[in-house]
Each structure stands twice: as structure tokens, then as C-alpha cells.
Amino acid sequence: MELLPPEQIAFQRLLDTIRRNFERFGFLPVETPVMELSEVLLTKSGGETERQVYFVQSTGALEKAQSSGGDALPELALRFDLTVPLARYVAEHEHELAFPFRRYQMQRVYRGERAQRGRFREFYQCDIDVIGKDSLSVRFDAEMPAAIHAVFSEMAIGKFTIQMNNRKLMRGFFEAQGVVDPERQALVLREVDKLDKRGEDHVRETLTGEAFGMPAAAVARILEFVKVRSDSHADAIARLDALDTADANPVLREGVAELREVLELVRALGVPEDHYALNFSIARGLDYYTGTVYETTLDAFPQIGSICSGGRYENLASHYTKSKLPGVGISIGLTRLFWQLRDAGVIDVADSTVQAMVALMEADGLADALDIARRLRAGGINTEVQMEPRKLGKQFQYASRAGIRFVVLAGEDERTRGVVAVKDLKREMQFEVAREELASTLRVELAQSQALEGR
Amino acid sequence: MELLPPEQIAFQRLLDTIRRNFERFGFLPVETPVMELSEVLLTKSGGETERQVYFVQSTGALEKAQSSGGDALPELALRFDLTVPLARYVAEHEHELAFPFRRYQMQRVYRGERAQRGRFREFYQCDIDVIGKDSLSVRFDAEMPAAIHAVFSEMAIGKFTIQMNNRKLMRGFFEAQGVVDPERQALVLREVDKLDKRGEDHVRETLTGEAFGMPAAAVARILEFVKVRSDSHADAIARLDALDTADANPVLREGVAELREVLELVRALGVPEDHYALNFSIARGLDYYTGTVYETTLDAFPQIGSICSGGRYENLASHYTKSKLPGVGISIGLTRLFWQLRDAGVIDVADSTVQAMVALMEADGLADALDIARRLRAGGINTEVQMEPRKLGKQFQYASRAGIRFVVLAGEDERTRGVVAVKDLKREMQFEVAREELASTLRVELAQSQALEGR
Numbered sequence: 001m002e003l004l005p006p007e008q009i010a011f012q013r014l015l016d017t018i019r020r021n022f023e024r025f026g027f028l029p030v031e032t033p034v035m036e037l038s039e040v041l042l043t044k045s046g047g048e049t050e051r052q053v054y055f056v057q058s059t060g061a062l063e064k065a066q067s068s069g070g071d072a073l074p075e076l077a078l079r080f081d082l083t084v085p086l087a088r089y090v091a092e093h094e095h096e097l098a099f100p101f102r103r104y105q106m107q108r109v110y111r112g113e114r115a116q117r118g119r120f121r122e123f124y125q126c127d128i129d130v131i132g133k134d135s136l137s138v139r140f141d142a143e144m145p146a147a148i149h150a151v152f153s154e155m156a157i158g159k160f161t162i163q164m165n166n167r168k169l170m171r172g173f174f175e176a177q178g179v180v181d182p183e184r185q186a187l188v189l190r191e192v193d194k195l196d197k198r199g200e201d202h203v204r205e206t207l208t209g210e211a212f213g214m215p216a217a218a219v220a221r222i223l224e225f226v227k228v229r230s231d232s233h234a235d236a237i238a239r240l241d242a243l244d245t246a247d248a249n250p251v252l253r254e255g256v257a258e259l260r261e262v263l264e265l266v267r268a269l270g271v272p273e274d275h276y277a278l279n280f281s282i283a284r285g286l287d288y289y290t291g292t293v294y295e296t297t298l299d300a301f302p303q304i305g306s307i308c309s310g311g312r313y314e315n316l317a318s319h320y321t322k323s324k325l326p327g328v329g330i331s332i333g334l335t336r337l338f339w340q341l342r343d344a345g346v347i348d349v350a351d352s353t354v355q356a357m358v359a360l361m362e363a364d365g366l367a368d369a370l371d372i373a374r375r376l377r378a379g380g381i382n383t384e385v386q387m388e389p390r391k392l393g394k395q396f397q398y399a400s401r402a403g404i405r406f407v408v409l410a411g412e413d414e415r416t417r418g419v420v421a422v423k424d425l426k427r428e429m430q431f432e433v434a435r436e437e438l439a440s441t442l443r444v445e446l447a448q449s450q451a452l453e454g455r
Numbered sequence: 456m457e458l459l460p461p462e463q464i465a466f467q468r469l470l471d472t473i474r475r476n477f478e479r480f481g482f483l484p485v486e487t488p489v490m491e492l493s494e495v496l497l498t499k500s501g502g503e504t505e506r507q508v509y510f511v512q513s514t515g516a517l518e519k520a521q522s523s524g525g526d527a528l529p530e531l532a533l534r535f536d537l538t539v540p541l542a543r544y545v546a547e548h549e550h551e552l553a554f555p556f557r558r559y560q561m562q563r564v565y566r567g568e569r570a571q572r573g574r575f576r577e578f579y580q581c582d583i584d585v586i587g588k589d590s591l592s593v594r595f596d597a598e599m600p601a602a603i604h605a606v607f608s609e610m611a612i613g614k615f616t617i618q619m620n621n622r623k624l625m626r627g628f629f630e631a632q633g634v635v636d637p638e639r640q641a642l643v644l645r646e647v648d649k650l651d652k653r654g655e656d657h658v659r660e661t662l663t664g665e666a667f668g669m670p671a672a673a674v675a676r677i678l679e680f681v682k683v684r685s686d687s688h689a690d691a692i693a694r695l696d697a698l699d700t701a702d703a704n705p706v707l708r709e710g711v712a713e714l715r716e717v718l719e720l721v722r723a724l725g726v727p728e729d730h731y732a733l734n735f736s737i738a739r740g741l742d743y744y745t746g747t748v749y750e751t752t753l754d755a756f757p758q759i760g761s762i763c764s765g766g767r768y769e770n771l772a773s774h775y776t777k778s779k780l781p782g783v784g785i786s787i788g789l790t791r792l793f794w795q796l797r798d799a800g801v802i803d804v805a806d807s808t809v810q811a812m813v814a815l816m817e818a819d820g821l822a823d824a825l826d827i828a829r830r831l832r833a834g835g836i837n838t839e840v841q842m843e844p845r846k847l848g849k850q851f852q853y854a855s856r857a858g859i860r861f862v863v864l865a866g867e868d869e870r871t872r873g874v875v876a877v878k879d880l881k882r883e884m885q886f887e888v889a890r891e892e893l894a895s896t897l898r899v900e901l902a903q904s905q906a907l908e909g910r
Contacts (some may be wrong), residue, residue: 002544004551005483005558012484023808024832026839028460029467033577034489034563035509054490055517056509056533058567078511089457096459098857102839103460108489112513122488139821139842150832268822270829354481366594367723374725377479377605384481384557387594402553 001120001335006349006403011338014155015106018126018332021150022104025143027128030103032085034110038077040088043319052111054078078110082127082331083316090131091320099133100140106334120335129329131316136326138258141292141312142265144330148296148308149271151332157346159299160307162271163229163279166259167289167311169243170280172252173225177218188212189283192226228280233273236263240278255291262292290314294330304340308332352403353382356442359395360386361411372408372420372438379439381406381446400425406442410435456575456790461804461858466793469610470561473581473787476605477559480598482583485558487540489565493532495543498774507566509533533565537582537786538771545586546775554588555595561789575790584784586771591781593713596747596767597720599785603751603763604726606787612801614754615762617726618684618734621714622744622766624698625735627707628680632673643667644738647681683735688728691718695733710746717747745769749785759795763787807858808837811897814850815841816866827863827875827893834894836861836901855880861897 003011023029035056042050055074057065065072079085082105090101106126113119128147130140145162152160174185191206200223206212207219230236237260244256259278266276284293291312298304310330317325341347356376358369369385376383384404386395392409399407407423414420419432424445433441458466478484490511497505510529512520520527534540537560545556561581568574583602585595600617607615629640646661655678661667662674685691692715699711714733721731739748746767753759765785772780796802811831813824824840831838839859841850847864854862862878869875874887879900888896 002487003485004548005485008484008486011486023837024835026809026812026837028808029463030458030460031463031466032457034565035577051514054511054513054531056511057529058509059506060567062510062529074512074517076509093459098853100842110489112515122490137843142825143840143842146829265821265825268825268829270826270833353478353483357481366720370597370720370723371725374601374723378725380479382478382481385598387555387598388592398553 001123001339006352007342007347009351009353010347010349011334014334014338015124015126017154018151018334019104019106021147021154022106022126022128024150025102025128025147027102027104027147030086030089030105031107032079032082032089032105034078034108035076036079036085036088038073038075040320041077041079041084042073049080052113053080054110054112080111081109082107082125083129083329086127086129086131087317087325088320090325091317091323094321094323099131100136101131102128103131104128120339123333123335126332126334127329129316129327131325131327134324134326136328138261138291138312139265141258141262141328142269144292144294144310144328145262145266145276146269146271148294148330149275152296152308157298157341158301160275160296161299162276162308163282163295163297164259164262164276165278165280165282165293166255167283167291167293168251169255169259170283172249172255173243173280174222176249176252177222178215179218179222188214188222192222192281193283195223195226195281226281228278230278233263233267233276236276236278258291284309284311288313292328301340301344304337304344307337350403351405354384354402354404355382355446356384356406356408357395357399357402357404358383358385358408358410359392360389361392361409363389365410368410368415372410372435375435376408376439376442379443381439381442396423396425406445408438456578456794461807462797462802464806464808465802465804466789469789469793470579470581472609473606473789474559474561476602476609477561477581477583479605480557480583480602482557482559482602485541485544485560486562487534487537487544487560489533489563490531491534491540491543493528493530495775496532496534496539497528504535507568508535509565509567535566536564537562537580538584538784541582541584541586542772542780543775545780546772546778549776549778554586555591556586557583558586559583575794578788578790581787581789582784584771584782586780586782589779589781591783593716593746593767594720596713596717596783597724599747599749599765599783600717600721600731601724601726603749603785604730607751607763612753612796613756615730615751616754617731617763618737618750618752619714619717619731620733620735620737620748621710622738622746622748623706624710624714625738627704627710628698628735629677631704631707632677633670634673634677643669643677647677647736648738650678650681650736681736683733685733688718688722688731691731691733713746739764739766743768747783756795756799759792759799762792805858806860809839809857809859810837810901811839811861811863812850812854812857812859813838813840813863813865814847815844816847816864818844820865823865823870827865827890830890831863831894831897834898836894836897851878851880861900863893 041053054077056076056078057074106124108122109125110122113121148162179185179188191203195203204219204223207214208216228239230239240256240260244253282293282295289311293311294309295306296308297306308330312328314326315324316327358373360366360369373383373385396407405424405426409421419434420438421430421432423430496508509532511531511533512529561579563577564580565577568576603617634640634643646658650658659674659678662669663671683694685694695711695715699708737748737750744766748766749764750761751763752761763785767783769781770779771782813828815821815824828838828840851862860879860881862880864876874889875893876885876887878885
């Protein structure tokens with residue numbers, strides 16, 4: 001995805017909003033190199049990830065590989081997510097970091113997927129994670145929904161719901177239905193995932209049929225279970241209470257207890273209760289997440305799917321250190337989200353970063369125009385100057401097309417009187433202001449508009 | 456270069472300062488993909504650049520290349536600067552952009568150099584360029600020093616000087632000394648470049664010796680010329696006037712006229728005259744720049760060399776479009792600069808992005824601590840909460856080490872009275888404040904400190 005400036009400005013505003021809110025929640029910035037050692041990147045990947053990796057070779061390495069005719073893997077590769085680099089980073093700097101370690105990272109990642117609508121080979125991920133040493137209280141799991149809520153509220157992209165589940169709760173429930181083997185659980189979940197597409201009857205037939213041979217009563221309970229969505233905080237707690245019986249599976253009870261604590265703390269953190277809900281169908285990466293899992297959906301655009309997902313994991317970096325590093329995190333795939341929001345008409349690309357343009361009215365007026373620009377810039381107004389004489393109509397046309405709000409003019413008459421004329425293209429009005437008050441006046445106008453637009 | 460969070464915060468602040476000032480001068484953001492087609496990247500490179508390129512291959516492409524045993528170049532490569540991607544971008548989007556096109560771009564670039572102290576294989580470049588269509592007034596050349604001045608003034612890294620020269624002026628002067636062939640000019644300049652290292656006598660002997668065979672008078676004039684440094688605006692103009700004689704070479708006169716106009720406009724843009732100077736020894740890339748050239752040095756750290764360089768070029772994208780696209784631009788190599796400033800002790804890494812920490816005083820005090828954090832965050836204060844009970848001493852120790860300024864405490868007593876206690880670790884003082892006024896009070900404290908520190 002390569003953007004023209006108006007859209008790049010809109011994209012940059014989303015990045016800024018995410019960064020501001022990640023920092024608001026006390027996460028610290030980390031950036032890692034785009035290249036990692038291939039052996040680091042591929043340690044925990046299955047075949048699918050390896051197929052998507054981009055390898056990197058300097059000219060020298062390439063020539064050497066070509067002349068030797070060998071089929072060794074290149075030494076370097078581009079990261080395909082921010083989790084593996086985080087694991088390597090934490091393991092490498094373990095003794096220099098304070099735990100729990102709270103980091104945010106907003107960088108591009110690379111996957112050699114077949115390019116298709118809305119899927120990109122190079123895309124931004126915006127991640128937060130909290131990493132504990134040896135242990136990490138489940139309390140931290142409550143900060144993820146609070147941070148997600150802050151980010152998407154400020155983005156103003158419409159009502160969203162943070163959906164939560166817990167892998168222990170799920171595992172316990174499936175065990176209680178006689179599906180004990182984790183791999184078999186995964187297979188059953190894959191069938192259950194087809195509910196929306198194939199319908200309930202199809203899924204029930206498959207699970208009770210030859211391939212799975214499950215009892216009809218267990219299948220019915222599973223189908224009922226995965227349909228659970230809470231519609232309020234009290235409803236969520238009640239649904240957890242209903243599972244938490246004295247004879248319930250102990251893993252299930254642990255999951256229920258965790259989820260209950262997380263829900264209570266999410267409420268204490270001020271997330272409105274119509275913005276979070278239980279959803280017992282959410283599984284996420286089954287081999288990775290071990291506790292709380294999150295997905296976030298836009299109420300008006302369910303077809304977009306999850307716009308922010310994550311969960312709790314037992315051990316971040318077992319490949320790179322002997323320390324046990326449990327953590328919890330979420331990730332926003334911003335490039336894809338931006339593309340989809342733009343498609344849905346939710347992204348506003350009207351305003352430029354340039355707030356004022358100083359017009360050039362006379363051939364010898366440049367020094368004066370530059371002095372006005374200097375005052376504007378010193379006063380915090382992003383300003384462009386028309387450096388070459390053009391017809392005034394052309395200059396206005398340029399400002400209007402570029403989305404620049406204020407055009408500042410100072411001809412002979414204005415100069416004599418120590419004022420400038422300002423044309424506000426947004427409010428379609430014109431006014432005069434003393435030179436000394438120009439920047440502060442425009443600052444007030446911009447602040448008022450921002451306040452009115454709720455930004 | 457991979458940084459720990461305190462240094463990453465300092466680095467991010469420099470990036471933010473650069474971005475803010477680039478936008479202040481009306482430049483628009485552009486980001487391009489890190490990978491370009493190899494044929495695009497290598498069109499205009501000499502051998503040296505090609506040796507430094509990193510090639511990229513997906514797993515599929517790698518396997519195909521290995522099985523065919525061919526020595527074709529991989530299709531994709533990592534950008535080694537931001538100029539080639541700009542050329543490709545402008546050519547590709549020529550009909551969607553408004554000219555003069557003012558863009559800034561702050562992204563990482565990749566060079567397969569031998570890793571050594573202060574040289575990195577992956578580093579940030581922060582560029583601005585103005586691109587014209589068919590022509591671009593020399594007036595735009597004056598905006599570069601003004602933007603450089605704004606950036607480095609706000610960075611507060613000490614006094615700097617923007618040094619300027621003009622390739623036409625240089626070319627004309629060398630022609631007047633009988634060095635007409637551009638390649639011979641380059642060779643002479645390379646010798647002159649050794650002045651500092653080898654001394655004037657050595658250079659004079661080389662140029663008058665067998666290899667060059669130049670007349671002693673011409674060599675003397677050249678050695679005098681390249682030593683020119685102006686020490687004020689008036690001095691700079693006077694030195695240009697001295698060159699601008701009726702019988703001067705026409706190319707030299709054109710260069711003098713350009714440089715004079717640029718200097719006058721730089722002054723009109725408010726750059727203090729002790730921050731810019733003529734330096735007739737600056738040449739930069741001889742095959743690329745054709746008019747004004749810039750280098751910027753820190754007065755206290757001349758050994759660092761130029762921290763921001765650039766110049767005027769005749770045609771940006773001749774390889775990718777038939778349109779003539781002249782431009783002017785500058786580039787800051789931020790990774791190297793950061794590394795050097797850190798080495799020189801100029802980078803301050805004291806403050807965290809986290810401004811407040813809510814301590815956890817009682818095992819059951821978490822909901823209250825989270826409520827305080829919610830108020831702080833809503834009031835714009837970056838806040839971390841101690842989620843797990845620890846001794847208060849440990850909590851203070853953590854905040855102090857992490858560079859967090861305010862520790863907020865609310866025990867039984869404070870809760871009853873509707874207040875919180877705040878410990879200001881920076882000013883080493885403690886105060887109480889009503890809960891409702893906590894965020895606004897800290898905002899005022901932070902703003903006061905910023906004002907005091909001139910930030």
C-alpha cells in the first residue's frame with residue numbers, strides 16, 4: 001500500500017492516536033531492526049510461516065550462494081510479526097529491563113502472501129505487551145481492553161465491541177464434553193468455526209457423523225456454548241456463574257475465575273459495559289494463547305472481522321532464554337484496517353497538515369511573504385509560501401485543492417496599515433488581523449474547530 | 456542500532472521534533488515500501504551502491520533460483536536511500552500530485568556496509584525535497600536552511616552552522632583557472648579535499664607536480680578560493696561581490712547570482728546570520744548536484760562532520776519519466792547523528808514517557824488505584840499502575856529507576872478525605888490534592904517544567 005499525501009496524513013493521524021494512547025497506558029517504545037537472523041525467525045514457525053518469509057542477502061552473500069550452488073538458507077530474513085522480535089529483544093536485554101516490562105512497538109512487518117484485495121506484503125502492526133518474569137498476574141489482562149477502548153474511541157471509527165474469552169475455560173468445557181485431546185479440540189473448533197458459513201445443521205451432522213463420532217448431547221452443549229454472547233456486565237458475570245458449579249472441571253473453574261477478575265477490573269478501568277462482552281466462540285491461535293483471548297469488532301462492519309486481537313501466553317521466549325516469561329498482548333494490523341475503513345468511507349481525508357498558505361501578490365512581495373510565514377511558523381502554524389508569482393486565482397485554487405484552510409494575503413494597502421487579510425476556506429469567510437496577532441488568531445480558530453469536531 | 460526504552464524515548468523525541476518542523480514548513484508526508492524492484496534501485500547506481508544493496512527473495516523465489524542455478528538478480532531489493540524511492544514515487548504518481556511537490560519522508564534505509572562504529576546497516580533518513588515540474592525557482596533553495604535551522608534549534612544540540620556553496624559558482628571558478636573538464640575538476644577537488652589531512656604544501660606540490668601539471672598561480676588561486684568562509688551576512692555578500700566582476704566566467708556569475716538570492720531569502724526567513732555561512736570548499740556529489748549545496752556542522756563537534764546535507768539537482772527521475780523534474784532537498788541521517796550525540800553526551804535520556812505511577816497500598820486497593828489511573832489518563836497524563844502488591848519502598852524504587860516523575864498514593868485515610876498524596880520525584884517534594892483536581896494539577900506541573908527547560 002502506497003498512499004498519496006492526503007491519505008498518508010490520515011494514516012499518520014491514526015498512528016499518532018495509537019501511539020498517544022499506548023503511551024497514556026504507560027507502555028514504553030521499542031523498535032527493532034527489520035532483519036532478524038533466519039534461525040531466530042524460523043525457530044517456532046510451522047511450515048505456513050516459513051513459506052511466507054522474505055529472505056535477505058547482501059550482494060556479497062548472494063554471489064557466494066550462487067557460486068557455491070548450495071541450497072543453504074540465507075542468514076537474514078525480514079520479520080513477519082512483532083512477537084518474535086519482542087521475544088528475541090526481551091531475551092537479549094533481559095538483565096537491562098525492568099519487569100513487568102510494558103512495551104509498545106509500531107513497525108512494518110513482511111509476509112510473502114499472494115497479493116490480494118486488502119492483504120498486503122508489507123504492513124504496520126501496532127502491538128502492546130506486558131511481559132512478566134516467572135509470573136504475571138491475570139490483573140494485567142484487564143489493561144488490554146482498557147487500552148483498546150482508549151485507542152478506538154479516539155479514532156472515532158464508530159461503535160466497537162471488545163470480545164473476550166478464556167482458553168482455560170474453553171479447554172475445561174471441552175474436556176467436560178469428553179473432548180480431552182487438545183488436537184481433537186482444535187479439529188472440533190475448526191468445524192464449529194463453520195457455523196456462520198455452513199449453518200448449524202451441517203456442523204451438527206459432521207460432529208455426530210463418522211469422522212468425529214461425538215454423542216449428540218455433547219455436540220448440542222458445544223453448539224449452545226459457542227453461541228454465548230453477553231449483553232451487559234451483569235449478564236457476563238451471570239453466564240460465568242452458571243458455568244462455575246461445584247462439580248465443574250477444575251480447568252474450567254480456573255478459566256471462569258480469571259475471566260471474572262478481568263471483567264471486574266475492565267469495569268474499574270472505566271470501559272463502558274456496552275464496549276465489552278463475552279464471546280465463547282473466540283479461540284485464536286490454539287498453540288500459543290493459554291488464558292484470556294481478545295477480539296475487537298466494529299458493530300457497523302462485522303464483515304471486517306477482528307480489528308484488534310491478542311491474548312495471554314505462558315512463555316514468550318522459550319527458544320531464546322531459560323527464563324520463563326509469561327505475557328499478555330494485543331495487536332492492531334493498521335494497514336489492513338486503514339484500507340478497510342477507507343473502503344467503508346469512515347476515513348476522513350479532508351484536512352492537510354498544512355494549515356496556512358501565504359499568497360504572493362506582487363513580484364517584489366516575497367521578502368514580506370517570507371516574514372509573514374516566519375511569524376506563522378514561530379507561532380506554531382504549519383505554513384507554506386507561494387514562492388513564485390502566479391495569478392491569485394491559481395493560488396487560491398491550489399490552496400483549496402490541497403486542503404489548506406487559511407490563505408494569508410498582504411498587498412500594498414495591508415502592509416501600510418500593518419495588517420494582513422485572511423481567507424478562511426473552510427468557513428468561507430474573510431477577515432483582517434494585525435500582523436502581530438495573526439498566528440495567535442489562527443491558533444484559536446484551529447483549536448475551536450478541533451473542539452467543535454470533538455478531536 | 457537497537458535501543459533500550461529510555462534511549463528509544465529520546466530517539467523518538469528527535470523524530471517527533473524533525474517531523475513537527477518539516478510539517479511547520481509545509482512539507483507533506485510520504486512513506487514508500489521498503490522494497491523496490493531491483494531494476495528501479497540499480498538504474499542510476501554506480502558499482503559502489505550496487506555492492507551495498509540488500510536483495511530480497513520470498514521462499515518461493517529463493518527455491519526457484521536455487522533449483523535453476525541461474526545467477527539472475529533477485530527481483531526485489533531494500534532501498535538504500537529515500538531519493539530513488541522519491542523519484543519512482545513522483546514518476547508513478549505524477550498526474551495525481553500538485554507541483555511544486557513538497558514532501559518529507561522519515562524512514563529506514565539499508566546498506567550492506569561493513570558494520571563499524573557509528574555506521575549502521577539499517578538507519579533512519581529524514582528528508583525534505585521540493586520537486587518542480589519543468590522548472591523550479593532558485594527561491595526554494597532558501598527554504599532548506601530555514602527548515603534546517605528550525606529543526607536543530609528545537610533539538611537543542613548546541614550551536615550549528617549551515618554552510619552553503621553553489622556548484623555553478625565552483626564550476627565557473629575552476630573553468631576560469633583553466634580546469635574545464637568536469638572529470639578533471641573532480642580530480643582536483645579530491646586533492647584539495649586532502650588539505651586538512653596532508654597540509655597545504657602537499658596539495659600544492661601534487662597539483663603543480665607531474666600528475667596535474669597546473670600553473671602555480673592557478674593552484675594558489677584555487678587554494679585561496681576553497682578556504683573562503685564568511686563570518687556574517689554582509690561578509691558573505693561582499694565575498695560574492697568580489698567574484699562577480701564584469702569579465703568573470705558566465706557560469707560563475709550565474710552561481711554567484713543564485714547564491715546571493717538564496718542568502719537574502721534565508722535572511723528574510725529569519726535564520727540568524729551567525730547560523731549560515733559561505734564555504735567554498737563544499738562540493739557534495741559532483742555527478743548529482745548542480746546548484747546550491749548545503750552542509751551543516753555542529754560548532755562544538757566539528758569532528759562529527761555534516762549532520763544535514765543536500766542540494767539542488769537538475770532532474771530527479773529521468774530514468775522513470777520523460778518529464779523534467781528539478782528539485783532541491785536535504786537529508787538528516789538520524790541514526791548516526793543520535794549515536795554520535797549520545798557519545799558526545801548531548802542526548803538527555805532522563806525522562807520517561809510515563810509521567811505518573813499509581814502505587815498500590817493495600818491488597819484490596821486495586822479498584823481504587825485503577826479509578827485514579829482512569830482519571831489521570833482521561834486528563835492526558837501517561838500513567839502506569841502497580842497491579843500487584845509490593846512493598847512501598849520497592850514501588851518507589853521502581854518509579855525512580857524508570858524515570859517516572861509522579862507517584863500517586865491513596866490509602867484508607869486519603870480515600871476518606873477525598874484526596875490523594877502525590878510524591879514529585881523530580882522536585883523531591885510531596886503534596887496532597889483533591890481527586891478531581893489531580894490530573895489538572897499534574898498537567899500544570901509538567902507544563903511549568905517544560906517552560907522552565909525551554910522545551
